[in-house]
Amino acid sequence: MKTISFIIYKLLSAKGADVKTIMNMKKIFLFFTLLSVTTIAMSQIKVVTNGNVGMGTNTPTKGKVVIAYNGSEFAFHAYNKTDGKAYFGAHNANQDPWINFYHPTEGYNKVRYKQAIVSSDSTIKDEITPLGNTTEILKQINTYSYFFKSDSIQIRGDSIDERKKDYGVLAQEIETILPNLVDTCNGEMFVNYNAFIAILIKGFNEQQNEIEILQNIVSAQELDLLELKTLQYQVDKLQEVVDRCCEEPQGGYQMLAAPPENPQLPQEDAILYQNTPNPFSSNTEIKCYLPETPQQAAIYVYNLQGIELKSYPLSQRGQNTVIVNGSALPAGMYLYTLIVDDQLIDTKRMILTK
Secondary structure (H helix, E strand, C coil): CHHHHHHHHHHHHHCCCCHHHHHHHHHHHHHHHHHHHHHHHHCCEEECCCCCEEECCCCCCCCCEEEEECCEEEEEEECCCCCCCEEEEEEECCCCCCCCCEECCCEECCCCCCCCCCCCCHHHCCCCCCCCCCHHHHHHCCCEEECCCCCCCCECCCCCECCCCEEECCHHHHHHHCHHHEEEECCEEEECCCHHHHHHHHHHHHHHHHHHHHHHHHHHHHHHHHHHHHHHHHHHHHHHHHHHHCCCCCCCCCCCCCCCCCCCCCCCCCEECCCECCCECCEEEEEEEECCCCCCEEEEEECCCCCEEEEEECCCCEEEEEEEEHHHCCCEEEEEEEEECCEEEEEEEEEECC
């Protein structure tokens, strides 16, 4: 620039131009120089009429600021709205929407963020199909602890490696089991960990169903054992009655008097009846009979885990009726037991439906 100005100065001096003319000529030359530089810059930066800015492209249509390189486009645009939202995206000729946080010498970067909300709107999905059995799939997946090779080793004075371990799966193994969850870019394989959420939920539900089936089997076995114990108790009581009847009376055998007409034989044993209706959805009645001799009696309601849920003290002798309100219990199978003077009389099962 100084050389050109000096040449212009010499040419003008040779023709007798004054200093003012020379200075005006230098300003004109500087203006055209800046104009040429701006023209070169504008060929790389394009500002279109709607305010979009393009770098490396003359058609910045996909964002307020568009940077194009080797046929791909990086777009960022922030609207001047009260919502304060910024929109960030990428697009290329292959319609690939990925944004890669990648450095040519460092590789893929770690990204820190406070919260990520994943789009899962049903209106943007197609061919929606419920998952099949996932328990068998999960049984094939191995998990590992590991370090990334790019993590710098930091050894403390006590020879402890301060690197933080990572935990996860290996993409090469997942590709053989769930190939749709694996992606490859720049020679590295990636796993869609978000998709595992659906698989784990389905696997949990399957396991829970199996647990509930096993619990019902165990509960049924427990009921059978309880009924056997109740039956044994009743047999023992009957045996006591038989033994008393067969005892030899004092003074030898005696002829029994003829029974009176219309005998009033007292009932000696308490009885628990099956609830009605059963199954039930609102209320059900439990009836029982109590003889005159017991001091305390009550009906207890249990769940299949043996936890007491309700108790109904019985104060009168003879026939009793207890009303169980179904709205106070969740749907399921329950046990109810008659206890008289701390003795288990009988246990039966009832089913509540909603």
